[in-house]
Every structure is written in C-alpha cells, then in structure tokens.
Amino acid sequence: MxxxxxxxxxxxxxxxxxxxxxxxxxxxxxxxxxxxxxENGTGTNPEELMAAAHAGCFAMKLSADLTEAGFPPEVLETKCFISLEDGAITKSELDVKAKISGIKDDKFQELAEGAKQNCPVSKAYKNLDISLKASLENKMN
Incomplete structure (x- = not known):
C-alpha cells in the first residue's frame, strides 16, 4: 500500500x-x-502532521492489541507532541488516556508499551526519543 x-x-x-x-x-x-x-500563524506544519500520524497509528495499534488480549477499549484518547530543536525533530511524546473495563494497570502498561514499540509510525520514527505516558481513567472528557 x-x-x-x-x-x-x-x-x-x-x-x-x-x-x-x-x-x-x-x-x-x-x-x-x-x-x-x-510562530502562531494559521495553517498546519510538518511537526503537527507527524504528531497526528503517530497519535493515530499508536491508538489503532493499542486498540488492536487490547482487543486481542480480551480488553476491547471503550475510549483511547491519545495526544502526541513532536519536538523540533535546533533544526532537528528529536522527540515524540505519546500521552494516552484510556477507558477500558476489567483491565489491571500493569497489563495496560504492558500493552501500551508494546503498541509504542510496534506501531508502524513508531518504527518509522525509530531515530527519535519516543516516550509514553499511559493512564487508565474512569471518566473521559
């Protein structure tokens, strides 16, 4: 494709x-x-598009992994922050909040880390420092 x-x-x-x-x-x-x-002009930029790609890909991979493990997610809300420093894109920071019934946090963390490592965009961004913050939430905004 x-x-x-x-x-x-x-x-x-x-x-x-x-x-x-x-x-x-x-x-x-x-x-x-x-x-x-x-600056703060109207329109998009490459870093915003990279962040969208990483957030979307990670959320889909995590959903697939959770479902396969028997914990289909109700909601996954993922933000991604891409850092441009000194003319280089250096970091991708994933922050996911999840609403999932019946899963323990240690299992959720394991699956989230696996999705971070294995989603296709993470693999494409392998030269970046990729971090993850994952939290289970009872209520989502």
Whole structure:
C-alpha cells in the first residue's frame, strides 16, 4: 500500500506559503507557512502532521492489541507532541488516556508499551526519543 500527499510551495521560506493536498482529500489545499511552523500563524506544519500520524497509528495499534488480549477499549484518547530543536525533530511524546473495563494497570502498561514499540509510525520514527505516558481513567472528557 502507498499513500501520498502533495506539497506546493511558492516564494521564499519566510515570506512564501505552501499548500498540502492528500490523496484522501482530508488535507485539501491545507495552508502552511513559516509563521504556522515557527510562530502562531494559521495553517498546519510538518511537526503537527507527524504528531497526528503517530497519535493515530499508536491508538489503532493499542486498540488492536487490547482487543486481542480480551480488553476491547471503550475510549483511547491519545495526544502526541513532536519536538523540533535546533533544526532537528528529536522527540515524540505519546500521552494516552484510556477507558477500558476489567483491565489491571500493569497489563495496560504492558500493552501500551508494546503498541509504542510496534506501531508502524513508531518504527518509522525509530531515530527519535519516543516516550509514553499511559493512564487508565474512569471518566473521559
């Protein structure tokens, strides 16, 4: 399977602008720019997209692993923070809150760690420092 996204950039890095369009059209001429990457401008940026990919992939892998172990999740809420430091992407921090009936925390931690190690995006990000905070919650917001 292959998926693609097209990036079109016009102008200089600081004054220019770009647009991203994905094959599925989930991104359809999504704006990105120097300001959206390094300041608080409108639009997306590569780090935000990397975080979305890692959060989504990890959540799907954890759901599959939990279900296979007999603990189908009710809710998995995953945030991912990607760090850009000194011109390099250095870290991916996963933070998952889960609502799952009948699972003990040690089993949940084991399965969450396994998902962190084995989701395809974690494997692609193998040169990053990947951390995980996993917590079971009775109530989800």
């Amino acid at each position: 292959k998926r693609h996204t097209t990036a079109v950039w016009s102008g200089t890095v600081k004054e220019g602008k770009g647009y991203l369009t994905s094959e599925s059209k989930a991104l359809d001429n999504m704006q990105y720019s120097y300001k959206s990457r390094f």
